[in-house]
Amino acid sequence: MQDQITSVRETLNRDEQFAALxxxxxxxxxxxxxxxxxxxxxxxxxxxxxxxxEAA
Known part of the structure; x- marks a missing residue:
């Protein structure tokens, strides 16, 4: 599940993420x-x- 969330987050740019939220x-x-x-x-x-x- 976490992998799916990460891949979705990477494919959406910041504006798309904002609009979706x-x-x-x-x-x-x-x-x-x-x-x-x-x-x-x-x-x-x-x-x-x-x-x-990323730091971890």
Whole structure:
């Protein structure tokens, strides 16, 4: 499962990741401004976790 997540994350560029995350939050019925804010926060988290994984 982790390999699938890694390959998907590598194939999507940053804008596509942001759009996908925002779409998930919109489907959960968050207001647009909160969905965008949550997507930005998660994208920063995902970028940080990739850096940590590479360092290990």
């Amino acid at each position: 925002a779409q998930v939050y919109l489907e959960l019925h968050l207001p647009l401004h909160l969905a965008l804010e949550a997507a930005r926060a998660d994208l920063r988290y995902l970028a940080g976790s990739a850096s940590i994984a």
